Amino acid sequence: MAYERITWLPAVLRAAGLTxxxxxxxxxxxxxxxxxxxxxxVWHHDASPKGDSPGVPAYMIRNFEKAAAQLWxxxxxxxxxxxSGRAPHAGLTKLGKPGNKNSIGIETDHTTxxxxxxxxxxxxxxxxxxxxxxxxxxxxxxxxxxxxxFPSGRKNDPAGLDLAxxxxxxxxxxxxxxxxxxxPAKxTxxxxPAKxxxPAKxxxTPSVSLARIxxxxxxxxxxxxxxxxxxxxxxxxxxxxxxxLAKKYAEGYYGTLTVEAYKKWQRKCGFTGADANGIPxxxxxxxxxxxxxxxxxx
Ligand SMILES: [Zn+2]
Numbered sequence: 001m002a003y004e005r006i007t008w009l010p011a012v013l014r015a016a017g018l019t020x021x022x023x024x025x026x027x028x029x030x031x032x033x034x035x036x037x038x039x040x041x042v043w044h045h046d047a048s049p050k051g052d053s054p055g056v057p058a059y060m061i062r063n064f065e066k067a068a069a070q071l072w073x074x075x076x077x078x079x080x081x082x083x084s085g086r087a088p089h090a091g092l093t094k095l096g097k098p099g100n101k102n103s104i105g106i107e108t109d110h111t112t113x114x115x116x117x118x119x120x121x122x123x124x125x126x127x128x129x130x131x132x133x134x135x136x137x138x139x140x141x142x143x144x145x146x147x148x149x150f151p152s153g154r155k156n157d158p159a160g161l162d163l164a165x166x167x168x169x170x171x172x173x174x175x176x177x178x179x180x181x182x183x184p185a186k187x188t189x190x191x192x193p194a195k196x197x198x199p200a201k202x203x204x205t206p207s208v209s210l211a212r213i214x215x216x217x218x219x220x221x222x223x224x225x226x227x228x229x230x231x232x233x234x235x236x237x238x239x240x241x242x243x244x245l246a247k248k249y250a251e252g253y254y255g256t257l258t259v260e261a262y263k264k265w266q267r268k269c270g271f272t273g274a275d276a277n278g279i280p281x282x283x284x285x286x287x288x289x290x291x292x293x294x295x296x297x298x
Pocket of ligand 1: 043045089
């Protein structure tokens with residue numbers, strides 16, 4: 001009969017995303033003689049005091065011949081590898097149930113009545129699933145020490161866990177799709193420098209023809225028509241800004257209200273009498289243009 005060595009353990013556990021601690025000499029550790037052909041996994045608890053018991057692996061190694069298992073899982077869920085060969089973890093077992101020669105024993109840092117730490121349970125299920133898959137057996141190859149021991153009731157470990165439920169959870173882990181490794185982050189290619197924006201085109205300076213605006217001022221009120229809408233609008237906008245004309249009348253029509261507004265502008269410029277008649281002259285229009293940004297042409 002064969003004596004297998006489960007030297008594949010670290011790789012299988014690490015591939016499942018688990019943390020593995022290899023304790024020196026594990027590869028050669030195991031009960032000598034006899035056979036070892038593991039086809040199942042047996043969960044135990046080590047009955048160490050509540051809380052973290054970091055001394056357990058050393059204890060297991062010192063007392064390996066007495067009752068140790070191949071594996072120990074701590075409360076953080078880290079897997080400690082103690083041996084690769086047969087271990088005396090199961091003791092006497094019921095007929096037809098796995099025993100030392102055909103099962104891998106997993107001890108856990110737990111004792112009766114202690115709350116199972118979630119990281120331990122999550123890792124235990126995940127690692128067990130990976131081991132069973134590697135051995136090409138189903139979740140039913142998971143056993144508990146308390147369910148296989150002979151005589152019945154000799155052992156109560158792992159206390160507080162239900163075999164049927166744990167098999168179901170391990171099955172879930174066995175069927176879960178492996179988490180795809182994240183694709184490497186795309187190398188960030190430096191962005192080409194942003195194209196410099198073409199300088200904003202300066203707005204063309206509007207221009208007002210003195211001849212045309214004068215004509216509009218003279219004729220628009222009587223014809224009721226806008227004879228020079230573009231220039232008139234420029235002048236009216238300036239008058240609005242000067243608060244001499246209501247905005248709603250800046251419509252490009254040099255009507256009587258624009259005439260009145262321009263009169264006020266002329267007075268502001270110092271013109272009086274006939275020189276402040278509301279008809280733009282070169283001087284007042286030039287001053288207005290300089291103040292509000294338009295050119296005066298002929
Ligand atoms: Zn046990």
